[in-house]
Amino acid sequence: MSEAIPYKIYLSEDEMPKEWYNVRADMKVKPAPLLNPATHEPMTAEELEGVFCKELVKQELDNDNRYIPIPQEIQDFYKMYRPSPLVRAYCLEKKLDTPAKIYYKFEGNNTSGSHKLNSAIAQAYYAKQQGLKGVTTETGAGQWGTALSMACSYFELDCKVFMVKCSYEQKPFRREVMRTYGASVTPSPSETTEVGKKILAAHPGTSGSLGCAISEAVEVATHSEGYRYVLGSVLNQVLLHQSVIGVETKTAMDKYGIKPDLIIGCAGGGSNLGGLISPFMGEQLRGEADYRFIAVEPASCPSLTRGRYGYDFCDTGMVCPLAKMYTLGSGFIPSANHAGGLRYHGMSSVLSELYDQGLMEARSVGQTAVFEAAEQFARVEGILPAPESSHAIRVAIDEAMKCKETGEEKTILFGLTGTGYFDMVAYEKFHNGEMTDYIPTDEELAAGFAGMPQI
Ligand SMILES: *Cc1c(COP(=O)(O)O)cnc(C)c1O
Numbered sequence: 001m002s003e004a005i006p007y008k009i010y011l012s013e014d015e016m017p018k019e020w021y022n023v024r025a026d027m028k029v030k031p032a033p034l035l036n037p038a039t040h041e042p043m044t045a046e047e048l049e050g051v052f053c054k055e056l057v058k059q060e061l062d063n064d065n066r067y068i069p070i071p072q073e074i075q076d077f078y079k080m081y082r083p084s085p086l087v088r089a090y091c092l093e094k095k096l097d098t099p100a101k102i103y104y105k106f107e108g109n110n111t112s113g114s115h116k117l118n119s120a121i122a123q124a125y126y127a128k129q130q131g132l133k134g135v136t137t138e139t140g141a142g143q144w145g146t147a148l149s150m151a152c153s154y155f156e157l158d159c160k161v162f163m164v165k166c167s168y169e170q171k172p173f174r175r176e177v178m179r180t181y182g183a184s185v186t187p188s189p190s191e192t193t194e195v196g197k198k199i200l201a202a203h204p205g206t207s208g209s210l211g212c213a214i215s216e217a218v219e220v221a222t223h224s225e226g227y228r229y230v231l232g233s234v235l236n237q238v239l240l241h242q243s244v245i246g247v248e249t250k251t252a253m254d255k256y257g258i259k260p261d262l263i264i265g266c267a268g269g270g271s272n273l274g275g276l277i278s279p280f281m282g283e284q285l286r287g288e289a290d291y292r293f294i295a296v297e298p299a300s301c302p303s304l305t306r307g308r309y310g311y312d313f314c315d316t317g318m319v320c321p322l323a324k325m326y327t328l329g330s331g332f333i334p335s336a337n338h339a340g341g342l343r344y345h346g347m348s349s350v351l352s353e354l355y356d357q358g359l360m361e362a363r364s365v366g367q368t369a370v371f372e373a374a375e376q377f378a379r380v381e382g383i384l385p386a387p388e389s390s391h392a393i394r395v396a397i398d399e400a401m402k403c404k405e406t407g408e409e410k411t412i413l414f415g416l417t418g419t420g421y422f423d424m425v426a427y428e429k430f431h432n433g434e435m436t437d438y439i440p441t442d443e444e445l446a447a448g449f450a451g452m453p454q455i
Pocket residue numbers: 113114115116143144232233234266267268269270271272273341342386388389417418419
C-alpha cells in the first residue's frame with residue numbers, strides 16, 4: 001500500500017476486537033495442565049472453582065476454541081480507554097538514524113498506567129456475573145492492584161489487595177490510588193493470615209515477595225464466603241484477555257499492509273507479551289507467516305534464559321496448583337531491582353512451551369542499560385516509560401542499531417506496556433549513578449532449583 005503511515009494508527013470503535021484469540025487452539029503441543037499439589041493429578045474444573053470464578057476456570061482449561069466472544073459490557077468498558085494507539089516511532093528512528101521501521105503499541109493510557117486493566121475488567125465482570133461479594137489478589141509494584149481496584153469499583157465488588165511490603169512502604173501513592181477506588185490494601189506478609197504468620201515466623205523482618213502475597217490472597221479467598229482469588233499474569237486466562245493487545249495491533253497493521261519482522265515484549269509472568277504475540281504466533285503456528293519473537297527479562301530474574309523447565313509451585317506458601325513453566329524455583333527471591341513487575345520466579349505455561357519448542361527467543365538485559373534506553377526513548381517520543389516496558393525498548397533499540405550496521409530495513413514492533421510516574425525513585429537512582437546491575441550467581445540459582453518439587 002502506498003498510503004503514508006501516520007504517527008498514530010487508531011482503530012474506530014467498530015474495528016475494535018469483539019473476540020479474544022486463544023493461541024492454545026493453534027498449538028500442536030498444548031501447554032501442560034495445572035496439577036493438584038497433593039495428588040499431582042491434573043486439576044479438575046471442580047477443584048479450580050474453589051479458588052477461581054467459574055467462567056474463568058472454563059477459559060483456563062479451554063485449549064480448543066480459537067475465538068472467545070468478549071461480553072458486551074467488557075467491550076463497552078474497553079471503549080473508555082481503548083483502542084490503544086499503535087505508534088510509528090518516527091522520532092526515535094530519526095534520532096537513532098536507523099533504516100529500521102519501529103512501531104510500538106502503547107498500553108499506558110489509563111489510570112492504572114498499564115495493560116493490566118484489560119484482564120482486570122474481564123475478571124471482575126465474571127466475578128460479578130457469578131454473584132460474588134468480592135475478590136482477593138496480590139500486587140508487587142502495584143499496577144495490577146490498581147487495575148483490579150478500578151475494575152472492582154466499576155462493578156461494585158469488594159477488593160482485598162495484599163501488597164508486597166517493600167512496595168507498600170516505597171510506593172505510598174500507589175496504595176492511595178487503590179484506596180481511592182475502594183480497595184483495602186494490606187502489606188504482605190501480614191499477621192492477618194495463617195500463611196503470613198508462618199512466613200513471618202520463619203523470616204522475621206522480611207520485606208515480602210509476590211510468592212508470599214499470593215499465598216495470603218489465596219488463603220483469604222478460600223476461607224471467605226463469596227470470595228474468589230484473581231491473578232494478574234501467568235495464567236492462560238490472563239493471556240487470553242491480553243490478546244486484545246495483539247488483535248488490535250494486527251488489525252491496525254493489516255490496514256496499512258505492515259508486516260513486522262521482529263516482535264518484542266518484556267516478560268514478567270508473560271501476559272503482555274503473550275497477548276501481543278498471540279495472533280501473530282497463530283499465523284506462524286498455522287504456517288501462514290514467519291516472524292521472530294523475543295521475550296526480554298531482567299538479568300536479575302532470568303526465568304527463561306537461565307531457568308529450568310518443569311513443574312513448580314506458583315507461590316511461596318505452596319498452596320496453589322503446580323504449573324509447568326520455566327522457573328527459578330518458588331524460593332528464589334530476586335535482588336532488589338526496580339523492574340517490580342518483572343520479578344516473578346516463573347513464566348506463563350503457554351510462553352514456556354512456545355519457548356521450549358524454539359518458537360520464541362529470549363534475552364536478558366541489565367538494569368542500567370534498561371534505564372539508558374528508557375531515558376533515550378522518553379526524550380524523543382515524549383512518553384515516560386515504566387521500567388518494565390523499558391526492557392522491550394532496550395532490545396528494540398539494540399535491534400534497530402544492528403539494522404544501521406547492516407543497512408537492513410527491518411520492521412520492529414514492541415509492546416510499550418505502561419508509564420513510569422510511580423517509579424521516579426528508580427529514575428532518581430539512575431540519574432544519581434546509584435543503580436546497580438546485580439546478576440545472580442549459579443550457586444544462588446541452584447538453591448532456587450533445589451526447592452522445586454520432584455515430578
Ligand atoms: C505487570 C507489568 C509487566 C509485566 O507483566 P506481564 O504479565 O509479563 O506482562 C510489564 N509492564 C508493566 C507496565 C506492568 O505493569
